[in-house]
Amino acid sequence: MQVGLMTQEEGGMMALPTDWIVAKELQIRGSFGMQPHRYKDLLVMVERGKLHSEKLISKTISLEEASGILESMPQYGTLGFVVINRF
Structure with a gap:
């Protein structure tokens, strides 16, 4: 189970x-x-196929879309890792 960091309000x-x-x-x-x-x-594990990092990526976006993702984070609008791969 992975639990993220809480907000300041949640203390x-x-x-x-x-x-x-x-x-x-x-x-x-x-x-x-x-x-x-x-x-x-970590990178050796990825290279050898022991760690499948692509399973952690929920979405790939352009740099222009990044601000929208950041704005959605306080409302828990993301799941997994969002990767910017288009500049």
């Missing part, structure tokens, strides 16, 4: 379905990202 607090988490025996781990010294290992 880092969120409700989670604990009955479901226990029933499914899920683990929740916190992370603030990957340390730069691990990037090489």
Whole structure:
């Protein structure tokens, strides 16, 4: 399960379905990202086909569309990673 950062208004607090988490025996781990010294290992995993980064990408957009995506983020208008690939 991946849980994102909360807004300042939420103060880092969120409700989670604990009955479901226990029933499914899920683990929740916190992370603030990957340390730069691990990037090489990450890219090797992608290169060897062990990590399928394309599954994380929900949408590719042009640079002109970026402002609309940024504006939708406070209302949780995005899912996965949006990648700018047209300039």
